[in-house]
Amino acid sequence: MADQPDNAAAVQPVAVAVEASSLHDQVMTIRRALAGSPVRRWLLWTSVGIMAVIIATSIGQVLLNRWNQPFYDALARRNMAAFLHQLLVFAAIAGGLLVLNIGQTWLNQMIRLKLREALTLDLIDQWMRPARAFRLANAGAIGVNPDQRMQQDAAHLSDLSTDLGVGLLQSCILLVSFVGVLWELSSGFVFHIGGTSLAIPGYMVWAAILYAGIASWLSWLVGRPLIRLNSDRYTREAELRSSMVRVNENVDAIALYHGEADARRRLELDLGTVLGAMRRIYTAQINLSWVTDTYGWITVVAPILVASPVYFSGDISFGGLMMAVGAFNQVHSSLRWFINNIGSIADWRATLMRVADFRIALDETDALHDTEKRIAFGQNVSGSLTFEKLEVASPEGCTRLADPHVEIRPGERVMITGDPGAGKTLFFRAIAGLWPWGSGRIGLPAGETPIFVPRVPYFPVGTLREVLDHPNGPAPADDADISAEP
Incomplete structure (x- = not known):
């Protein structure tokens, strides 16, 4: 019996590919994965x-900000009793904030841990559906190195999502x-220009929004290439x-x-390629630093510069x-959160793309190429x-047996x-049901x-009892249970 390739066969080659999804699709995919997780209630609470x-x-921060005025006014008046009283008030506010900060840190870590558990368990569950891992491995670039997407990328996405979300x-x-508070404080600001008085309601609020908005736009313009560069680096790694x-x-x-010499050259x-990808990321980060660091230094004096005209006109006190x-x-x-985290946002976006596209590919693997002909199975x-009339589709064309009808009876070799x-x-994979594309029966x-022997033998990691019982699930309790099985 001989198999023959036929590049002109009517059955089209199988070329499985998954296009990059949109940000909305990626977010909704992760949301559905978390919604079905056993730890979803824990994450919610x-x-x-x-x-x-x-x-x-x-x-507490609002109370601490209000504390500024009486504290600095006490300093300006050189009032020792008021100064000591305000120190006690500060100790009470700071102590409460300290407890809250520690509690927030603990909750942050627990969310990160459970989010990692939920994502990784979901990806493993989807990956280990019958024949999915095999088909995904033959689905092109999306199926290359799935271990990194489930282990490293899922962990990184959990950390970034928690930190960015909480922030x-x-x-x-x-x-x-x-x-x-700022609107109320700046509502009485009056600017005296020549002999004219000009009042701008919420002056410092608008100044903060304009200042942060310009910096955010510049940061996104310079930092946006980091999304593509980070994704490329993870692929190279x-x-x-x-x-x-x-x-x-x-x-x-x-x-x-x-x-060894040839292996060393390959490595x-x-x-x-990894170092080249890292070099491009570092160049982009340096360009971004020119924007964020310049903005950070200006911020040191920006609020005082904004309020100084009103202070020098005598309309507010030093404490005010x-x-x-x-x-x-x-x-x-609060407004500059985007600026401070533009690098992490780009990294999160790249990691989300890798994990979500992998999850989408797992969902769609079973449905890919439904329009292609499939081999029929019977008993x-x-x-x-x-x-x-068996024909097995392949990327190179089509494989078929020399005879249209073949029957192998029990005992025949x-x-x-x-x-x-x-x-x-591919012919043997088709018999095993791993490669369904083609035609015939x-x-x-x-x-x-039927028992199929893979080219590379596989034994699960564990005890001898677990190996002997593979793949029937958990190992029997004792040797008697093994000997009693058929």
């Missing part, structure tokens, strides 16, 4: 808890808490790790054939100036193995022959379970 802590912290929530709550694992798994063959090439500056810094700190009550590259491997013996 922890999120509610950290929100409550952040709100309490914001109230954004905290900034929003602080903004809501202090924008009213995965290729380097894959090469190292491959060398480690074949050290005996490399040593026997003295192939050096992969390392070169410091209170206005403190409120401006809180509002501005033969006669106990024979039959092939009826058959050798499959064919030219190199004719598709013998495969009839398997009814009531029988």
Whole structure:
């Protein structure tokens, strides 16, 4: 029996590919994964808890900002009794904030831990569905190095999502808490230009929004390339790790054939691509630093410069100036969250793209190429193995048997022959049901379970009892249970 390639066959080659999804699709994919996680309730209550802590912290920050005026006014009046009293007030406020900060840190770590658990368990569950891992491995670039996407990328996405999410929530709550305070403080600001008085309602609020808005726009303009550069770096890192694992798994063959020099060249090439990707990221980060660092230095004096005209005109006291500056810094700190985290946002966006696209590919693997012809499977009550007009689609064309009808009866021994590259491997994968694309029919013996031996033997990591019982699930409790099994 011989198999023959046919590049002109009607069955089209299988070329599985998944296009990059949009940000909305990626976010919704991760949301669905978390919604079905067994730890979703824990994540929900922890999120509610950290929100409550952040709100309490914001109230403490407002109280601390109000403390600025009587404290600095006491200093200006050289009033020792009032000064000591304000120190006691500060100790009470700072002590409460300290407890809240520690509680927030603990909740942050727990959310990060459970988010990592939920994401990784979901990806493993989707990956280990019947035949999915095999089909994904033949699905192109999306199926390369899935271990990194499930282990390293999922962990990194959990850390970034937690830190950025908590930071954004905290900034929003602080903004809501202090924008009213700053508006009230700057409502009485009057600018005297010549003989004309000009009052701008909420002057410092508008100044903070304009100042942070310009800086955010510049930061995004300069930092946006980091999304693509970070994604490329993670791909290169995965290729380097894959090469190292491959060398480690074949050290005996490399040593026997003295192939160390060739293996070293391959690893050096992969390392070169990683270093090149890192170099491009560092260049982009330096360009971004010119914007963020310049903005940071200007911020040191910006609130005082904004409020100084009113102070020098005598409309507010020194304590009032410091209170206005403190409120401006809180509002501005909330508004500049995007600027401070532009690098992390780009990294999060790249990691989300890798994890979510991988999750989407796992979901769609079973449905890919439904328009392609598929091999039909049936059972033969006669106990024979039959092939009826079998054609197996492959990237190179189509593989088919020399005879349109083949029947292998129980006890018969058959050798499959064919030219190199004719598709013998795909033929056996088709019989096993791993490669369903093609046409024709495969009839398997009814009531029988075929045994297929892979090219590379596989034994699960564990005890001998677990290996003997693979893949039937948990190992039996004792040896008697094993001997009693059929």
